[in-house]
Amino acid sequence: MALWGGRFSSSPADSVFALSRSIDFDWRLAPYDLRSSLAHLAVLQSSSLISKEDGKALESALKELVAEVTSGKFTPIASDEDVHSALERGLTEKLGATGGVLRAGRSRNDQVTTDLRLFAIDHFLEIAQLITQLQDAILDKASEYCDAPAPGFTHIQHAQPVTFGHELAKHAQSFARDLDRINDWLERTSVSSLGAGALAGSSLPLDPLATAKDLGFKATFANSMDAVSDRDYVAEALFILSLVGIHLSRIGEEWSFWASTEFSWAKVDDQYSTGSSIMPQKKNPDMAELARGKSGRLVGNLVSVMTMLKGLPFAYNRDLQEDKEPLFDSIDTLLLVLPAIVGMVATTHFNREAMAQGAPLGFSLATEIADYLVLKKIPFAQAHEAAGKCVALCESSGRQLHELSDGEYAQIHPSLDGGVRAVLTVQGALDARVTHGGTAPVQVRKQIADARAKNGATQKNIADAQKAFTGMMSL
Numbered sequence: 001m002a003l004w005g006g007r008f009s010s011s012p013a014d015s016v017f018a019l020s021r022s023i024d025f026d027w028r029l030a031p032y033d034l035r036s037s038l039a040h041l042a043v044l045q046s047s048s049l050i051s052k053e054d055g056k057a058l059e060s061a062l063k064e065l066v067a068e069v070t071s072g073k074f075t076p077i078a079s080d081e082d083v084h085s086a087l088e089r090g091l092t093e094k095l096g097a098t099g100g101v102l103r104a105g106r107s108r109n110d111q112v113t114t115d116l117r118l119f120a121i122d123h124f125l126e127i128a129q130l131i132t133q134l135q136d137a138i139l140d141k142a143s144e145y146c147d148a149p150a151p152g153f154t155h156i157q158h159a160q161p162v163t164f165g166h167e168l169a170k171h172a173q174s175f176a177r178d179l180d181r182i183n184d185w186l187e188r189t190s191v192s193s194l195g196a197g198a199l200a201g202s203s204l205p206l207d208p209l210a211t212a213k214d215l216g217f218k219a220t221f222a223n224s225m226d227a228v229s230d231r232d233y234v235a236e237a238l239f240i241l242s243l244v245g246i247h248l249s250r251i252g253e254e255w256s257f258w259a260s261t262e263f264s265w266a267k268v269d270d271q272y273s274t275g276s277s278i279m280p281q282k283k284n285p286d287m288a289e290l291a292r293g294k295s296g297r298l299v300g301n302l303v304s305v306m307t308m309l310k311g312l313p314f315a316y317n318r319d320l321q322e323d324k325e326p327l328f329d330s331i332d333t334l335l336l337v338l339p340a341i342v343g344m345v346a347t348t349h350f351n352r353e354a355m356a357q358g359a360p361l362g363f364s365l366a367t368e369i370a371d372y373l374v375l376k377k378i379p380f381a382q383a384h385e386a387a388g389k390c391v392a393l394c395e396s397s398g399r400q401l402h403e404l405s406d407g408e409y410a411q412i413h414p415s416l417d418g419g420v421r422a423v424l425t426v427q428g429a430l431d432a433r434v435t436h437g438g439t440a441p442v443q444v445r446k447q448i449a450d451a452r453a454k455n456g457a458t459q460k461n462i463a464d465a466q467k468a469f470t471g472m473m474s475l
Contacts, residue, residue, distance in 0.1 A: 020318075023076045025325050026083045030069045032118040033083055033111065035473055036194055038062050039214040040106055043195075047205045049105070054098050061094040083115075084108050105206050107198040109228040109316040114194045116324065118215065120237055121189060122473075123331045125466050128182045130338040131175050131244065132462065135455045137346040139448050142169035146444040149426045150265075150355035151364060158362025161426045164355055165448070166439040172451045174247040179458050181240045186465070189233040192217040196227035199315035216472040225315045234323045235309060238302040241330040245291075245298035248341055252292035255344065259285040264354050269347035272340065287340045294333050301326035359426045363391045365401055368423045368432075369416070376415045386413035 012020065041062065045055040065087060068074035080086035091099030146165030151158045192215055195201070195208030201224040212220040221227035258266035268285045276282035308322045366387045373383035389412045390401055406418040422428070434440045437447065 017081070020081060022082045022321055022324070023080045023086055025328060026112075027076055027086070028328065029083045029112070029115040029119055029324075030087060031066065031473065032115040032122075033087055034062055034066050034069065035118065035475070036111065036114050036211075036215060037087070037102055038475065039211045040194060041102060042214060043207050043211050044102070044104060046207065046210070049204060050101055054101055057095055057098060058091070058102060061091050061099070064094065065090050082108070084111060105197070105202045105204040106194065107196075107228070109198050110193045110196040110224075113228060113230070114192055114215070116327070117189055117191070117193070117217075117233060120233065120327065120331075121186060122469055123335070124182055124186065124237065125462055125469060127241075127244070127331065127334050127338070128179055128462050129459070129466070130335070130342065131179055131182075132455055132459045134338060134342045134345065135172055135175050135179075135451070137342050138168060138172045138175070139452055139455070141345060141348070142166075142172070142444070143448050145350060145352070146448065147441040148350070148352050148355060149359040149430060151358045151361065152439070158358070158364045160364050160367055161359040161429050162439040163430055163441055163444050164350060164352075165441070166444045169444060169447050169451065171247070171251055172448075172455075174250075175244075176451065176454060176458075178240065178244045178247065181243070183458075183461075185233070185236055185240055187218070188236070190216075190218040191227075192220045193227040193230075194220075196221050196224035199225050199228055214472075216468060228316045229312065229314070229320070231305070231309055231320060231323050234327055235302070235305055237327060238298075238305055238330055241334055242295070242298040242302045244334060245295035245330075245337075248337060249292040249295035251341060251345070252288035252290070255288035255348070256285050256292070258350070259288070265351050267349045267351070268344060269349075272344040272347060285344075287344045291337050291341050294337050298330050298333060301330045356426070360400070363394065363401060365424050365426070365429055366391050368429050369401065369420055371432075372420045372423050373413065373415055378413070378415055382413070386416055389413075390416075 011017075038059065041050075041055060041058055044050045045052070050058070065074060068090070074090050076083075076086045077089075080089060088099060088103070091102070093099070142165040144165070145168060146163055148164040149161055150164040150167060152160045152162035152167070192208065192212035194211045194215070195206050208220040212218075255266060255268065257263055259268050266285075268283070268288075270283070272285075272287045273283045274286040275284065304326050305323055308319055312319055369387040369390055370380065370383040373386060374380055378386075390404060390409070393399075393404065393408065393412070394401055402421045402424040409416040409418065409420060423432070431440055434443055437443065
């Protein structure tokens with residue numbers, strides 16, 4: 001049923017109704033709209049704006065609708081414009097004219113953004129929980145390989161040896177920042193818009209603070225015009241989701257490299273691989289590739305909403321209807337991708353021998369020569385130059401750094417001697433990097449322990465928040 005029309009002499013053209021209709025995607029807001037309707041009803045009752053009899057009937061009907069929407073018994077029909085009109089139709093079917101009483105003191109403008117905030121908070125908690133599971137999988141795998149030598153890369157070129165656990169654990173830091181951003185976003189998003197009306201508030205004796213408390217929000221709006229037009233929380237949500245997607249994409253990129261024949265580092269479990277319809281031998285890391293590919297749509301959804309928001313004047317505009325599908329799609333995408341990547345990471349096995357063999361290649365120990373000279377009080381610029389000359393001599397003669405003679409070392413730099421060979425080992429290079437956050441196994445273990453502790457605390461906070469949200473929704 002339409003929630004407007006009294007001043008119109010004709011119904012909308014079919015093309016107008018088709019363009020305006022949002023029920024196909026905003027129906028998923030129904031549980032949140034019903035919960036916010038119960039909160040609005042409580043305020044109307046406490047302000048004596050409706051009779052006790054009508055209030056009791058409306059409360060009963062709303063709770064019936066909650067059950068019917070959940071079970072699928074009540075669904076939209078072709079004439080429903082949006083989630084709000086569909087649910088009001090449900091109320092009037094049960095109560096007649098009394099079903100329209102709830103419209104007093106609120107507008108779809110404040111109603112929809114309240115619903116969307118609740119939806120987003122609910123699903124962000126779910127996404128955060130999945131990210132912590134991915135953190136567990138990353139840290140478990142990093143712990144397994146915290147003493148395994150491997151090449152470290154910059155510019156996709158061998159740089160310095162690292163422990164492979166250090167390589168894996170770096171991803172935990174990215175996702176920890178994502179979880180911090182989600183926590184900050186939850187704080188900023190926990191603001192109720194209900195009571196702002198269409199844009200100017202209400203002349204009725206409503207209590208937006210009470211409504212906010214009822215719905216579990218930490219605050220209510222400060223300015224009614226801002227309340228109905230603000231979609232910062234959607235844009236920020238899409239940024240966070242796109243950055244999570246980018247971090248997943250980087251895992252996908254690395255797993256694809258590592259699983260290649262050229263690397264032969266990673267053996268992705270059969271459960272998280274696919275084959276080829278024409279090449280029987282193929283085993284493809286498709287989950288990694290899909291994680292990499294899905295990041296594009298996440299970034300696209302962010303750009304779509306930012307572009308829509310950039311020129312909106314004054315308060316509410318219908319353009320804001322375009323905020324939901326990108327947000328829904330980004331949330332759905334991550335809820336699809338995250339479990340698969342958690343499983344892929346947890347079940348991948350790595351080839352220690354292949355990684356160890358690659359660790360010293362590409363003259364990755366050259367920095368040890370420079371550091372050896374620095375410890376002899378040689379300025380680093382000179383030490384760097386000397387180490388580079390050692391590499392050039394080895395390249396021209398087909399040797400490795402430790403194979404140069406004492407005389408060749410001395411000719412390159414007078415302070416360079418045969419003692420440098422003692423530091424020209426992968427294990428020596430790893431063990432020496434004991435500074436905070438470094439790649440030495442002792443430091444990697446500390447990083448993993450610290451990350452586990454933080455992730456454990458985050459998991460508890462998320463579980464507490466989900467419990468509180470579920471309690472609020474079940475009233």
